[in-house]
Amino acid sequence: MIENFIQALGLVFTIKVLLALVSGVLVGYFVGAMPGLTSSIGMALLIPFTFGMEPIPAIVMMVTIYMAADYSAGIPAILVNAPGQPAAAVTAFDGFPMSQRGESGKALNLSIMASGAGALISGLLLVLSAQLMASAALAFGPAEYFALAVVGLSLIGVLSAGSTLKAVIGLMFGLVVVTIGIDPIRGSERFVVDYLLIDGIPFLPALIGLFALSEVFVMLETANQKIMPIKHTPSASASFRALAPYKATVVRSSLIGYFVGVVPGAGASIASLISYGVAKNLSPTKDTFGTGNPEGIVASESANNAAVSGALAPLLSLGIPGSASAAVLIGGLTIQGLQPGPLLFTNNPEIPYSIFVALFVGLPIMVVVGLFGARLWVQITRIPRPIIATIVASVSMLGSYAAANHTFEMMVTAIFGVIGYVLRRCDIHPAPIVLALVLGDMLEANLRRAMITANDNFLTVLSQPITAVLIALAVLVLVSPMLGRRAAK
Amino acid sequence: MGLFDKKGAGVKPASIPSGPDDPGASPDVAEDEIRIPAALFDGLVCGTLLVLGLWFVVGALRLPTSNAAFDPGTFPMITGSLLILLSAIQIGLTVSSRGARGDVVFQRPVWLGIGMVLIVAFPFAVEAFGYYIVAVIWVPIFGVVAGIRRPLSLVVTTAVVLLLAKGVFEMLLGTPLP
Numbered sequence: 147m148i149e150n151f152i153q154a155l156g157l158v159f160t161i162k163v164l165l166a167l168v169s170g171v172l173v174g175y176f177v178g179a180m181p182g183l184t185s186s187i188g189m190a191l192l193i194p195f196t197f198g199m200e201p202i203p204a205i206v207m208m209v210t211i212y213m214a215a216d217y218s219a220g221i222p223a224i225l226v227n228a229p230g231q232p233a234a235a236v237t238a239f240d241g242f243p244m245s246q247r248g249e250s251g252k253a254l255n256l257s258i259m260a261s262g263a264g265a266l267i268s269g270l271l272l273v274l275s276a277q278l279m280a281s282a283a284l285a286f287g288p289a290e291y292f293a294l295a296v297v298g299l300s301l302i303g304v305l306s307a308g309s310t311l312k313a314v315i316g317l318m319f320g321l322v323v324v325t326i327g328i329d330p331i332r333g334s335e336r337f338v339v340d341y342l343l344i345d346g347i348p349f350l351p352a353l354i355g356l357f358a359l360s361e362v363f364v365m366l367e368t369a370n371q372k373i374m375p376i377k378h379t380p381s382a383s384a385s386f387r388a389l390a391p392y393k394a395t396v397v398r399s400s401l402i403g404y405f406v407g408v409v410p411g412a413g414a415s416i417a418s419l420i421s422y423g424v425a426k427n428l429s430p431t432k433d434t435f436g437t438g439n440p441e442g443i444v445a446s447e448s449a450n451n452a453a454v455s456g457a458l459a460p461l462l463s464l465g466i467p468g469s470a471s472a473a474v475l476i477g478g479l480t481i482q483g484l485q486p487g488p489l490l491f492t493n494n495p496e497i498p499y500s501i502f503v504a505l506f507v508g509l510p511i512m513v514v515v516g517l518f519g520a521r522l523w524v525q526i527t528r529i530p531r532p533i534i535a536t537i538v539a540s541v542s543m544l545g546s547y548a549a550a551n552h553t554f555e556m557m558v559t560a561i562f563g564v565i566g567y568v569l570r571r572c573d574i575h576p577a578p579i580v581l582a583l584v585l586g587d588m589l590e591a592n593l594r595r596a597m598i599t600a601n602d603n604f605l606t607v608l609s610q611p612i613t614a615v616l617i618a619l620a621v622l623v624l625v626s627p628m629l630g631r632r633a634a635k
Numbered sequence: 636m637g638l639f640d641k642k643g644a645g646v647k648p649a650s651i652p653s654g655p656d657d658p659g660a661s662p663d664v665a666e667d668e669i670r671i672p673a674a675l676f677d678g679l680v681c682g683t684l685l686v687l688g689l690w691f692v693v694g695a696l697r698l699p700t701s702n703a704a705f706d707p708g709t710f711p712m713i714t715g716s717l718l719i720l721l722s723a724i725q726i727g728l729t730v731s732s733r734g735a736r737g738d739v740v741f742q743r744p745v746w747l748g749i750g751m752v753l754i755v756a757f758p759f760a761v762e763a764f765g766y767y768i769v770a771v772i773w774v775p776i777f778g779v780v781a782g783i784r785r786p787l788s789l790v791v792t793t794a795v796v797l798l799l800a801k802g803v804f805e806m807l808l809g810t811p812l813p
Contacts, residue, residue, distance in 0.1 A: 180803070311721060311724065311725055311728070312725065314721055315681070315684060315718065315721045315722060315725060318688070318714055318717050318718040318721060319684060319687070319718060321714040322687070322688065322691045322711060322714045322715050322718055325691070325710060325711040325714070329698075329707040331705075331707070332699075332706075332707050334698060334699055334707045336694070336695075336698060336707055336708075336711065337691065337694050337711070359754065362750075362754075362781075363747060363750065363751065365781065366743060366746055366747050366750045366780065366781055366782075367741065367742040367743050367747055368742065369743065369746070369781060369782030370742075370743070370782070530782075530783075530788075531781075531782070532778065532781035532782035532783045533778070533781075533783060533788060533792050535781040535782075536774060536777050536778045536781050536783065536792050536796070537792060537795060537796060539754060539777060539781075540770070540774055540777075540796040540799075540800075541796070541799060543757055543758070544799065544800055544804050544810075544812075547761075547810070547812070548804055548810040551810060551811065553758045553759075553761055553762045553813065554758075556757065556758035556761065557755075557758040557759075560754045560755045560757065560758060561755070563754060564751055564754070564755065567751075568680060569680065571676065571739055571741075572676060572677050572680040572681075572739075573677075573736075574680070590710045593705065593710075594705045594710075597703075597704050597705050598703070602703060602704040602705075604704075
């Protein structure tokens, strides 16, 4: 292992690879910060540029795009409540309220420090346990995926800021909406009133509508309000100190992010949701989550950045992508004539070890760009609200169009923007709806697959060891807030 | 208190001011607001969700069935039924504790309504006339609706949006805009 690392260090520390690495970080920052453009879209768009490149700079550039995009998606989430990627929606829960209090600088610095810590911890875990973890993830079948979705849905109790009943109504709304389209098992059409809905409601445009556009409507109402003066943006050293009280949250969230990231298909969004829910559940100040609690940002950002390394574990050791971005990375590796999987470590050890080195070398660059950029980005909050509203509305529409190059995506964003706004005014917040949109398909498809395997016996499904543990965890997550409230009385 | 009480009507009508020097040019002027009793608003929203749940349940009943425990219609039927049940409970709670949540206040309601119409109309207009033609007209109009009053700000905002569309989305990322 040490020899491979030394060889990879020599390969990465060349002008060509370092240039590719810095370019990857900068492109990743940009792609992630644009609502609608995910890291997978950014990587896919840049694949043609890698055709003429040597394998190591090409792969290093793609990996650093992936890493930086996952962090920078939190920037618009914090500043204007418009998450750059789905996983950053959780960062907006507390980041945006902090920004509204004039603490955007503190929120941005905390998010970059937490992201950096998450990436560092998960990078170490990736190096130490890539092959072991990927093998364990293979033990996940439909029953286990169903149970994982139930764990995610059980977070409804901790994600609901106001009325739990209204949160569950929002969840059910999301769960019925997600059934539109082709049935995942039999292929029958369900509720397809127009052929455009054959693939269901596109997730990303719906998310942009629920968060960014509904916020634009709030800005239309509050154009008269004075701009909140920006409070002092903490220095880099102060940001390190600001993270200190959340050490336990960082470590716990990074572990959650890494392990959830390892499970193919689970991804950074689920990692952020679970990590946020656990942090809220364990916090003595859980009532302040959702109103601008810095710990919420730390939990979400540590987890979603840790999920990047997690998704790389099954990719490198088994050739299975843990996320959409990892799937694009497999495409990039294949174009370079490399086959990800167990033989990659034997035949081309310089590739996985160069990726490990790139993660650690790219990390400080990402943090430095983030910390210096924070002072610049907070200035966005000084721009008058009407101008921000106009630009956010326009970019949201462009971003949702770019998701599939079709105006239908824009229509979905517009309609979900109006729905999101109306529901917000009724105290039904977007978080439970997003939870359902993320997990609905996974829940139904895997439950049905598991039932087919178990000859329609639900008890057989529940009796699988990992499934039973996960369901018990879900019950614990669901009842613990109630028990906590009872204990407090 | 009426059903839709208007506050501030007569103080200053919500109109598009003539320019930045006009005292009415600032969006800081008092504008209309609409107050709807929260019980009524919650009832309307939950009633709509209840009807939506009903539509899904009826649609699920029409889907093909088999001897399997889970058919294509089973999951939407369960979730749709729960949506109906929970919405009905919320309506019941809202009626029983009428007035407890006060009013839902919509500020700048006229601008908000126009803004929503503009947002919903945008994709249809883009499909019919192409992105750039629509954006050149739509962005300044939306800017005025959002509260931008200085012509220079409107021009700069429109230019920023067009530059982002052309430079970033079309040229850099290769997204062909219609």
